[in-house]
Amino acid sequence: MKKILVLGATGTVGIPLVADLVARGESVKAASRGAREFEGAEAVRFDYTDPATFAPAFEGVNRIYMVMPSDSLEVEACLLPVIAFAAARGVKVVMQSVMGVAADEHNPYRKVERALEASGTPWVILGPNWFSDNFHMLWGPAVAQGELALPAGEGASSFIDARDIAASAAAALTTDRFDGQAFTLTGPQALGYREAAAVLSRAAGRPIRYTPISDDAFVAMLQGVGLPEVYGRMLAGLFSAVREGATAPVSDGVEVLTGRPPRSLERYASDHASALAG
Numbered sequence: 001m002k003k004i005l006v007l008g009a010t011g012t013v014g015i016p017l018v019a020d021l022v023a024r025g026e027s028v029k030a031a032s033r034g035a036r037e038f039e040g041a042e043a044v045r046f047d048y049t050d051p052a053t054f055a056p057a058f059e060g061v062n063r064i065y066m067v068m069p070s071d072s073l074e075v076e077a078c079l080l081p082v083i084a085f086a087a088a089r090g091v092k093v094v095m096q097s098v099m100g101v102a103a104d105e106h107n108p109y110r111k112v113e114r115a116l117e118a119s120g121t122p123w124v125i126l127g128p129n130w131f132s133d134n135f136h137m138l139w140g141p142a143v144a145q146g147e148l149a150l151p152a153g154e155g156a157s158s159f160i161d162a163r164d165i166a167a168s169a170a171a172a173l174t175t176d177r178f179d180g181q182a183f184t185l186t187g188p189q190a191l192g193y194r195e196a197a198a199v200l201s202r203a204a205g206r207p208i209r210y211t212p213i214s215d216d217a218f219v220a221m222l223q224g225v226g227l228p229e230v231y232g233r234m235l236a237g238l239f240s241a242v243r244e245g246a247t248a249p250v251s252d253g254v255e256v257l258t259g260r261p262p263r264s265l266e267r268y269a270s271d272h273a274s275a276l277a278g
């Protein structure tokens with residue numbers, strides 16, 4: 001049986017994706033820079049910045065899940081060589097992109113999507129909305145303090161549970177029915193950050209308050225915890241789409257791919273109540 005290579009296997013989506021594929025009986029290579037061990041999968045070292053790691057990782061593989069590490073801004077430099085490598089071997093690529101990038105042909109994720117579509121190799125593109133999991137991961141320290149300050153204004157987002165992204169990716173990897181298609185992945189309902197904070201508060205059993213702030217205040221706050229200004233500006237830029245309502249639509253992508261509806265923010269919060277409780 002040909003294997004599935006999961007890049008970013010130690011990531012927010014990678015961890016549940018490897019588990020999902022192993023549970024389906026697939027033969028899985030779990031790739032990370034440290035070749036971390038995974039139950040039921042073969043650990044392999046892979047580094048986007050080190051092409052010498054590509055050939056051993058692709059050995060015996062006919063499908064890959066490709067994700068951009070969220071701590072890097074070098075989207076094209078990271079992903080285009082992997083697409084070229086996969087296409088030269090006829091390996092199918094399931095790419096985790098970002099919801100809404102098709103509206104801007106200059107967006108680096110969009111340029112990579114275009115390159116994949118033109119590569120000649122089978123592909124599926126997944127465009128998830130903001131992850132619910134950010135509340136205990138990216139924004140975890142703020143949530144632990146009970147003070148979530150973001151430049152999201154009163155904009156709503158149909159937050160998606162990382163487990164539903166993983167299940168969608170697993171479906172795209174294990175059938176050719178969805179090849180050549182792009183899917184927007186969202187949760188079942190759009191909520192503003194004020195409503196989301198109320199959901200988190202109920203699950204955590206303590207108050208978590210949302211305060212809308214300016215882009216500059218947000219960037220300064222991130223710099224205060226050691227993040228570079230350029231990264232803060234990139235994140236702040238994403239929130240302008242939230243304020244403009246671009247992250248509010250609800251899609252049927254998860255249901256089409258997996259055959260069941262996506263998890264609600266309430267479900268996410270109750271399943272992560274102890275992490276949210278701080």
Ligand SMILES: NC(=O)c1ccc[n+]([C@@H]2O[C@H](COP(=O)([O-])OP(=O)(O)OC[C@H]3O[C@@H](n4cnc5c(N)ncnc54)[C@H](OP(=O)(O)O)[C@@H]3O)[C@@H](O)[C@H]2O)c1
Nearest residue numbers: 008010011012013032033047048068069070128129130131
């Ligand atoms: N968070 C959101 O709300 C959101 C919304 C929409 C789209 N997205 C997109 O989703 C992606 C992030 O997904 P995620 O949160 O599942 O990823 P993630 O948690 O950032 O995980 C990515 C993995 O990549 C690995 N990695 C880092 N640098 C690497 C390198 N040079 N070579 C190989 N592997 C490397 C890391 O593992 P090791 O350190 O173990 O190698 C890490 O576990 C980003 O493209 C982001 O734009 C995120």
